[in-house]
Amino acid sequence: MKISLPELKKQVHQMPMDVRWGDMDAMGHVNNAVYFRYMESVRIAWMTAVGAVPQPQGEGPVIANAFCSFLRQIEYPARLLLTLYVSDPGRTTFETWTTIEREDQPGVVFAEGGATVIWVDFPRQKAATLPQWMRDIVAG
Structure with a gap:
C-alpha cells in the first residue's frame, strides 16, 4: 500500500x-525494523539542526506513533537518500513524513512513512503546547 504525502507538506x-551489512535480514534485504531507524535518523538530524532537542527537565518532542509502507526491497550495498517533510501543526503535535530512495535510482521511492510528534512537558509527563517557534518552522 502506498501512502500519499499531504499536499501541504514542507520539505525540511x-x-x-x-x-x-548488519541492516539485512536472513532474506538478504534490509530488515523492516531498520526502516524505522532510517526515518528516526533523518528526523533526529533535522530536530537537532532546528534546536528541538528534548530537555529531560523541560520540554521536547516525543513520537506518538510511527508507520511505514515498504514499496521495494533494499539490499546491501546501497546509498540511500532520506527526505523529511513536516505538516499539520496542531495544539501539541505535528506530522513528519519520510521518503526513502536509493541515490542511484533518483525519484524511485523504496519506502515511505511517518510519525506523529507530540510536544511533552517531561517532568509532568503531559502534552504541552507546541512552542510558537516550532509551529512557525513546521507551518513555514
Missing part, C-alpha cells in the same frame, strides 16, 4: 545514508 531535511 535531506540526508544520505549507507545501508550497512
Whole structure:
C-alpha cells in the first residue's frame, strides 16, 4: 500500500545514508525494523539542526506513533537518500513524513512513512503546547 504525502507538506531535511551489512535480514534485504531507524535518523538530524532537542527537565518532542509502507526491497550495498517533510501543526503535535530512495535510482521511492510528534512537558509527563517557534518552522 502506498501512502500519499499531504499536499501541504514542507520539505525540511535531506540526508544520505549507507545501508550497512548488519541492516539485512536472513532474506538478504534490509530488515523492516531498520526502516524505522532510517526515518528516526533523518528526523533526529533535522530536530537537532532546528534546536528541538528534548530537555529531560523541560520540554521536547516525543513520537506518538510511527508507520511505514515498504514499496521495494533494499539490499546491501546501497546509498540511500532520506527526505523529511513536516505538516499539520496542531495544539501539541505535528506530522513528519519520510521518503526513502536509493541515490542511484533518483525519484524511485523504496519506502515511505511517518510519525506523529507530540510536544511533552517531561517532568509532568503531559502534552504541552507546541512552542510558537516550532509551529512557525513546521507551518513555514
